[in-house]
Amino acid sequence: MIRVGIVGLGNLGKGVEMSLKQNPDMELVGVFTRRDPAGVTAGAPVYSISQLNDFAGKIDVMILCGGSATDLPEQGPVLAKLFNTVDSFDTHAKIPEYYAAVDAAAAQSNHVSIISTGWDPGLFSLNRLLAEAVLPEGNEYTFWGRGVSQGHSDAIRRVAGVKRGVQYTIPVEEAVNRVRGGENPELTTRQKHLRECFVVLEDGADAELVAQTIQNMPNYFSDYDTTVNFISEEEFTSTHTTMPHGGMVLRSGRTGESSTQIIEFGLKLDSNPEFTASVLVAYARAAARLAAKGDFGAKTVFDIPFGLLSPKAPDELRKNLL
Amino acid sequence: MIRVGIVGLGNLGKGVEMSLKQNPDMELVGVFTRRDPAGVTAGAPVYSISQLNDFAGKIDVMILCGGSATDLPEQGPVLAKLFNTVDSFDTHAKIPEYYAAVDAAAAQSNHVSIISTGWDPGLFSLNRLLAEAVLPEGNEYTFWGRGVSQGHSDAIRRVAGVKRGVQYTIPVEEAVNRVRGGENPELTTRQKHLRECFVVLEDGADAELVAQTIQNMPNYFSDYDTTVNFISEEEFTSTHTTMPHGGMVLRSGRTGESSTQIIEFGLKLDSNPEFTASVLVAYARAAARLAAKGDFGAKTVFDIPFGLLSPKAPDELRKNLL
Numbered sequence: 001m002i003r004v005g006i007v008g009l010g011n012l013g014k015g016v017e018m019s020l021k022q023n024p025d026m027e028l029v030g031v032f033t034r035r036d037p038a039g040v041t042a043g044a045p046v047y048s049i050s051q052l053n054d055f056a057g058k059i060d061v062m063i064l065c066g067g068s069a070t071d072l073p074e075q076g077p078v079l080a081k082l083f084n085t086v087d088s089f090d091t092h093a094k095i096p097e098y099y100a101a102v103d104a105a106a107a108q109s110n111h112v113s114i115i116s117t118g119w120d121p122g123l124f125s126l127n128r129l130l131a132e133a134v135l136p137e138g139n140e141y142t143f144w145g146r147g148v149s150q151g152h153s154d155a156i157r158r159v160a161g162v163k164r165g166v167q168y169t170i171p172v173e174e175a176v177n178r179v180r181g182g183e184n185p186e187l188t189t190r191q192k193h194l195r196e197c198f199v200v201l202e203d204g205a206d207a208e209l210v211a212q213t214i215q216n217m218p219n220y221f222s223d224y225d226t227t228v229n230f231i232s233e234e235e236f237t238s239t240h241t242t243m244p245h246g247g248m249v250l251r252s253g254r255t256g257e258s259s260t261q262i263i264e265f266g267l268k269l270d271s272n273p274e275f276t277a278s279v280l281v282a283y284a285r286a287a288a289r290l291a292a293k294g295d296f297g298a299k300t301v302f303d304i305p306f307g308l309l310s311p312k313a314p315d316e317l318r319k320n321l322l
Numbered sequence: 323m324i325r326v327g328i329v330g331l332g333n334l335g336k337g338v339e340m341s342l343k344q345n346p347d348m349e350l351v352g353v354f355t356r357r358d359p360a361g362v363t364a365g366a367p368v369y370s371i372s373q374l375n376d377f378a379g380k381i382d383v384m385i386l387c388g389g390s391a392t393d394l395p396e397q398g399p400v401l402a403k404l405f406n407t408v409d410s411f412d413t414h415a416k417i418p419e420y421y422a423a424v425d426a427a428a429a430q431s432n433h434v435s436i437i438s439t440g441w442d443p444g445l446f447s448l449n450r451l452l453a454e455a456v457l458p459e460g461n462e463y464t465f466w467g468r469g470v471s472q473g474h475s476d477a478i479r480r481v482a483g484v485k486r487g488v489q490y491t492i493p494v495e496e497a498v499n500r501v502r503g504g505e506n507p508e509l510t511t512r513q514k515h516l517r518e519c520f521v522v523l524e525d526g527a528d529a530e531l532v533a534q535t536i537q538n539m540p541n542y543f544s545d546y547d548t549t550v551n552f553i554s555e556e557e558f559t560s561t562h563t564t565m566p567h568g569g570m571v572l573r574s575g576r577t578g579e580s581s582t583q584i585i586e587f588g589l590k591l592d593s594n595p596e597f598t599a600s601v602l603v604a605y606a607r608a609a610a611r612l613a614a615k616g617d618f619g620a621k622t623v624f625d626i627p628f629g630l631l632s633p634k635a636p637d638e639l640r641k642n643l644l
Contacts, residue, residue, distance in 0.1 A: 018578045022458045096641050116644055123452070123585075125644045126628055130445070132643070133604040133631035134597075136344045180590070246584075255600055256340045259592035265449075266588075268502070270581035275456075278577055282455040300629075302639050306448055307624035309455035317624050319418050321454070322438055322447045 002026045002288045004281075005059040005083070007049065007075065009033050009042060011243070012088070013065035015277025017043050023281055025311045029059050056082045060291070061284040063087075065277075073098060080105035080113040080298070084291045086284045088118035088276055095121070103298035112291040114299045117283040118276040119267060120144070120247070126301050127249040127265035135253025135261055141179045143171035143192060147245025147272060155220045156197055159213050161205030164233065166240045170194040171247065179250045182260040195226040198240050200233045245272035282309040324348045324610045326603075327381040327405070329371065329397065331355050331364060333565070334410070335387035337599025339365050345603055347633045351381050378404045382613070383606040385409075387599075395420060402427035402435040402620070406613045408606045410440035410598055417443065425620035434613040436621045439605040440598040441589060442466070442569070448623050449571040449587035457575025457583055463501045465493035465514060469567025469594060477542045478519055481535050483527030486555065488562045492516040493569065501572050504582040517548040520562050522555045567594035604631040 004026050006013045013031065020028050021043075028044040037046040047055075062083035066072050068091045079085050080102050089098050095116055106113040116122065120142070128140055149169045156165035175192050178185045185191075197214060201207060211228040215221055231240075248266035255261055269275045283301070286308035290299070307314055312321075326348050328335045335353065342350050343365075350366040359368040369377075384405040388394050390413045401407050402424050411420050417438055428435040438444065442464070450462055471491045478487035497514050500507045507513075519536055523529060533550040537543055553562075570588035577583055591597045605623070608630035612621070629636055634643075 015578065022577075092644070095644055096637065099640055121644045123456075127587075128643045129628050129632055129639060133607075133628070133633075134445075134600045182590075255344070255596040256337065256593060259596050261592060261597050261600070262588075262590040263445075264586075264588045264590075266584075266586045268504075268584040268586075270583060271578060274577040274581050275583050278456045278583070285455075300640055300644055302629035302636070302644070303627050305625050305627050306451050306455070307622075310451055311455075314624070315418065317451060318421055318622055321450045322414070322417050322443045322622055322624070 002285060003029045003058065003060045004284060005030050005032060005055060005062045006042075006044075006065055007032045007052075007062060007079065008065035008071065009040060009046075010065060010067075011273035012277055012280075013063075015271070015274040016063050016065060016280055018274065019278045019281040022278075023285070023311065026281065026285065030055065052079070052082060059083055060288045061086060063280050063284055065280075073101075076113070076115065077101040077105040080111055081109045082111075084111045084287045085113040086117060086280050086287050087113075087115055088122065088280055089116045090118060090121055092121065099298050099300070107297040110296045112287045112295055112297070112299060114283045114287050114301070114304065116300055118279050122276075122279055122301055123267070124247070124249045124265070127263070128251075129302060131249070131251035131253070131263040131265075135251055135255065135263065137255075138251050138253025138261075139184050141187070141192075141250045141252070142247065143176055143250075144247035145169035145171050145193065145245065147247070147269070148243050152195065152197075152220055155217060156199060156214055159210055159217075161202050161210045162199055163202045163205075164200040164236050166198050166236075168196045168198075170196055176248070176250075179252055180262065180264070182252055182262060184252050189223045190225060193224060195221055195224045197226065197228045198236065199228055199230050200236045201230055242270065243272045245269050245275075285309060285311065324607060325351045325380065325382045326606060327352050327354060327377060327384045328364075328366075328387055329354045329374075329384060329401065330387035330393065331362060331368075332387060332389075333595035334599055334602075335385075337593070337596040338385050338387060338602055340596065341600045341603040344600075345607075345633065348603065348607065352377065374401070374404060381405055382610045383408060385602050385606055387602075395423075398435070398437065399423040399427040402433055403431045404433075406433045406609045407435040408439060408602050408609050409435075409437055410444065410602055411438045412440060412443055414443065421620050421622070429619040432618045434609045434617055434619070434621060436605045436609050436623070436626065438622055440601050444598075444601055444623055445589070446569070446571045446587070449585070450573075451624060453571070453573035453575070453585040453587075457573055457577065457585065459577075460573050460575025460583075461506050463509070463514075463572045463574070464569065465498055465572075466569035467491035467493050467515065467567065469569070469591070470565050474517065474519075474542055477539060478521060478536055481532055481539075483524050483532045484521050485524045485527075486522040486558050488520050488558075490518045490520075492518055498570070498572075501574055502584065502586070504574055504584060506574050511545045512547060515546060517543055517546045519548065519550045520553050520558065521550055522558045523552055564592065565594045567591050567597075607631060607633065
């Protein structure tokens, strides 16, 4: 049995709790929260984050479910001193810095910390690497969606007059088809993705002004074809409160004289946090196994053989899945 | 520079030769053939297979390009005693036996041998394992094609009255769409793939009899909807002498209360042997690196972290591809 802890019980932490139930070789020892534990219900004992020190040696892997903006940069290095850890740190530009901080802590304390798992970074990164290694001459295309972008939805909700809002990122079908057809197109930002917004207005708000403010917002929307739909609060609640996402990584390469070779990896997810949680749990298994073999330090998905992700034994994998 | 040798110069060996040109960190030292070397031209010196012993210590990885039916079961274990090796052994049912034979030879002589690379087994296997580890509750579907099946084409050519013949395996689009739609259908053999044959008849052959003989052939065709098209030799030569292939591995899983999560990996290949060769070359890089670190024994794609496949340094991979 691999003994697991969860730090942070938002959507991601709840997803980890559910995923662990599908993995009988893992056991949830406790959930750690910044809130008052008395007010939190979970499928395992709930503790204050201040009690984490008491669990050193009693938990094989701690799954960090905090946010990448402020939680993980602080918690990752601190917790890597006490536990083997897995996280889904996803601020791409800050990965080298975060890796260095976690690596120093984990190496010094003989722990394994697998950072930036999930699907992007994570499974998409694996496919970018694999496809480039196999097809060194070629072009890589990543499309995201159809799915909810948290950052863009937050941006909408900061606009005056918006009561509720959500934004879907949508790959432009024509662009995807051109890539799949082996055209190797050069695509601008606008040609790759559409942005579709659903907004519930505050009473008396000016719809036209809200739409223009959103569509002209630099960085977030002005470089895209953005549509803004105004809907009732009832429709919003019934249709726009789940968190679907997905996307695809394509590589269109050339081999030999003139052969076009296309590799595509795609996800279609009803629940982004539940899927990310499931990836975290599979990498938690790998972290526990690496630590048991005496390995240590920060790792990424690039360092982990897939065999360590499965509960099955190597000979069974070779026999049935190879 | 990684010094590479090729054993066997059929379509796959020629593909490896071309792939090596796209990988500037690798150098082709020699090609080894069972034929008279004087009659073989290649982009590197050509030697008789009987000279292999002279190259121990002069080649970092030997890429084995023989067939799985008779060449590899014999060559794999013998060459693993002399060299680090990579192969694309693809007789699924005999992998455990082949692994054991190669492992004994490689472990005893301190070499690394990565067996059964390519795309199925190989990249498809990796995706079956990954998707099952991330989504333990769910169903896996592998579709092959549209592409040339060598075994089925050979079977056609053994039918009396057939001068030339080729068989394409084609996924049934409706089945693929049902899986992508999250239906988790149970699919029979017939519901998953079609078989399409193109045949040039011998002079005076009975077309109807040839078609029926093909369509009723047990194991190969009788469990499938099989169409047989009769064409001229000119059309055959101009349209049906390349080796496209591809396919997809899908997993449709469930997480949480009722979220459907779909993972799809697909290939669309103008040239099956050139693509398989490109995979072999990426794994040859990994074999050389593992051996340089003192590792040994037989390995499969399940044992190899993706980071070892890329010529780029780990920090560059984390910065640019994660």
